[in-house]
Amino acid sequence: MELNNDTIFLKQISEKDAPAYYDLYAERMHEQPFLPDETPLAFTTRITQLCNVLFTIRLRNRPDIVIGDCALHDWDPETGAIEIGGSLFKAYQGKGYMQSAFDLLIKYAKDRYQVKKITGKTQVDNSHAIRLVEKLGFKKEKEEDSIVVLSKIL
Helix, strand or coil: EEECCCCEEEEECHHHHHHHHHHHHHHCHHHHCCCCCHHHHHHHHHHHCCCEEEEEEECCCCEEEEEEEEEEEEEEECCCCEEEEECCCHHHHHHHHHHHHHHHHHHHHHHCCCEEEEEEECCCCCCCHHHHHCCCEEEEEECCCCEEEEECCC
């Protein structure tokens, strides 16, 4: 499955994306989510199982390169809420790619799940992520320890 616009496309993650996906999270030194001795394929499989859908982010003009990921998870059909998340390699941050990916993903969530609310969580000090989702209409809901929760009613 793919979602796209003029700049990027989202491609559902596959086994062959495992090395790039692993490298994406290895680059994030402050919060590596790996289990001890976890291989790239095992990591990718484990995270995929936690998500409703997990996409790689790729540039339209460089479809062979994974520049990041975005996902929907924790779908609650009773409340109509789902959580959004994602990450980009540092070299691709600050160029509008994540905003573009989230625009596509939010539209997909509305069409596929008929969501009423989208939530995102990040570190309190992650001002870039907070500004990004605020541009998309998310509002701060609460802070818990070092995590801020933002949400958007659709």
